[in-house]
Amino acid sequence: MPLILTEEQIMLQDAADGFLKENAPIAHLRRLRDSRDPDGVSRDLWRGFGEMGFSGVVIPEQDGGSGLGAVEAGVIAESLGRTLTPSPFMGSSVLAATVLKAAGSQTQKPWLGRIAAGEAILSLAVDEGPKHAPAKIAARAERSGNGFKLNGAKGFVLDGHVADALIVAAQTDEGLTLFLLDPATPGLSVERTVMVDAHNAARATLSEVQVDADAVIGAVGEGRGPLDAALTLGRACAASSLVGAGDQAFKATLDYLKTRKQFGRLIGEFQALQHRAAYLFTELELAKAATLAALQAIDAGRSDAEQAAGIAKAKAGRVAELAVQEAVQMHGGVGMTDEFDVGLFMKRVRVLNELLGDAHFHAERLARAQGF
């Protein structure tokens, strides 16, 4: 399969870029941030995302979605990275939708339609400590009554404080199990954590949370499969957002190199900066290739898709980090100001890097997978 977008995918890209430029440019993020919006996200915009068919991109048509694939999800995630739009897309359309699509019951599947319509926001609660470590989930679910009693603490839950339902990963005697929880369930408390990039996350504490057996997603003890599917697509889409953010910061920097003058010439005339721009371009090309390859591998159902997603996440993370660092540095004092946008890209990239495993996490996994 050629490592380029199809015509339909390019049309989707134009549609997503156009929609976001019009309805949620960086000024949208600033408005939510500066007004200290309690949700930190716009429900109206989310409905607009539904109308455009973006929210349900990977949701099957019979469940109300667009029935498209990972590449299309990545295209939208990349656009979101360019405009830094706070959006439930990652948490709901990518992570939660993948879990429910893979293992949701007949009573759970209607959530897919609500996500696709931009009506519902769902969150996936996996992380517990400061680093992503899905192999070490400690939250417990003990059998109790006709269902389970949950205890544990989760962090970095995207959109957790505005979620209409939460998907929680916890250990049972049979193994890792996923539960679909109403946020109003007694014993479940959710606290918004305002993050450096003004996007949304929350901490969730589960204390003796009693749920019925029908809260289980899929089979008891078989949460690992749907969770891994969600994490894999999530990582590939996070890589897309990193590529989008890194590339956008790079473009702003190129513009600046062509306009800012010092010593009576454009700073882009200095070879010291030219070489770094050229190097960064090269690195970005690698990140783009790795990301598209991972998305395609997921769509093709290839056995190496999970590894490809890890490679993409690590590479795009490192490259985007370099891109935003160079952006601030090459803008000089201007780059350090809140008024100018490059700092916002730096913040967003930092958060995306931590999300679903940083470059160390994925490099370590790759090393283990290769037996060293």
Place this chain on the structure above:
Amino acid sequence: MADLETFRAETRDWLEANCPPECRGAAPGEAEMVWGGRNAVFPTPAHKVWLDRMAERGWTAPEWPREYGGGGLNREEAKVLASEMRRIKARPPLYSFGVWMLGPALLAFGTEEQKQRFLPPIVRGEIRWCQGYSEPGAGSDLASVQTRAVNQGDHWIVNGQKIWTSYADKADWIFCLVRTDPEAPKHLGISFVLFDMATPGVTTRPITLISGKSPFCETFFDDVRVEKENLIGTLNRGWDVAKALLAHERTMIGAMGDTGVGRPLGQVAADHLGLDEAGRLDEPLLRARIADYDIDAAAFRLAMERAGDQMKAKQAHPAIASMLKYYGSELNKRRHELAMAAGGSDALEWEGERSNDGQAARDWLRTKANSIEGGTSEVQLNIIAKHLLQLPGA
């Protein structure tokens, strides 16, 4: 050497007796730094006691001559003082552009009268200074400053704009580069002058940084009267003073790479991430990068000490300050990148008590300016290539 050991013992006793417990511990956050000045803010009364005691001995400026209020210490004694302060984790009693930047320039270029007038209040932390160098069109190309000073006999009238003036809204006085001869080649028409920020016609507008704080300003001069007696050095030769001062500024910014007082980075990481059964950080790749950083940080600290010794012995090339500035600021940025990786999602929080209002993230973002302020990393490398290596065409 015996004398030095006596000095060490005495210093240790004195510090032990005089450094209040409130003024000891890991490097302070922005809010706990004492900057002095007419409107000085002290986080606790003990911080004022600590400043006054140190200032009385001249130890806020240990190597300045006694007649200007300094400590009169020689280089070896000053090192002993620094190491004894580090031993008990004593925090600096005063953060001061006066001590770090202006003072050394005054010692080299000021008249006797100017030294008597300006240096002692710096030592005592009574006057807070800001630096009026950069302008919108004159950043890396500093020598193209356009702020005009027009001769009016016994004074100048200054008009123009500075930018990125750190703490201009809090400073009492400014040291400022102004153009006194617009006809001369750009480096030969600049003068270095001092004036009170309360002079009519001076206004400041704070600029918010990406860290959310706003320590720096746009500074506007509208028909500001500056007395001729406040010219430092020779008329139209202010570039020489400016460069000498920059060497001190750079050494200071470079010194941020020396984080000897703080908790070792690896332990900070262990606090967050825990250790495995073998006592190793549970993140092998992060562990390796922190250990690499530690080696560079240790070597950098020694390079700083060596450069200081060379300077004192008049063996150092002046551009060595650029080397320290470049490396120290890049090192400090690296440290904070690693600290963010160690903190994981905890370190991404921006508000609230748990994260001390996002201190880790805000500190990390602030370090990004280290390789910009005081001349960018690129400017430092240009200076090394040109003046130290004398590369052709550089």
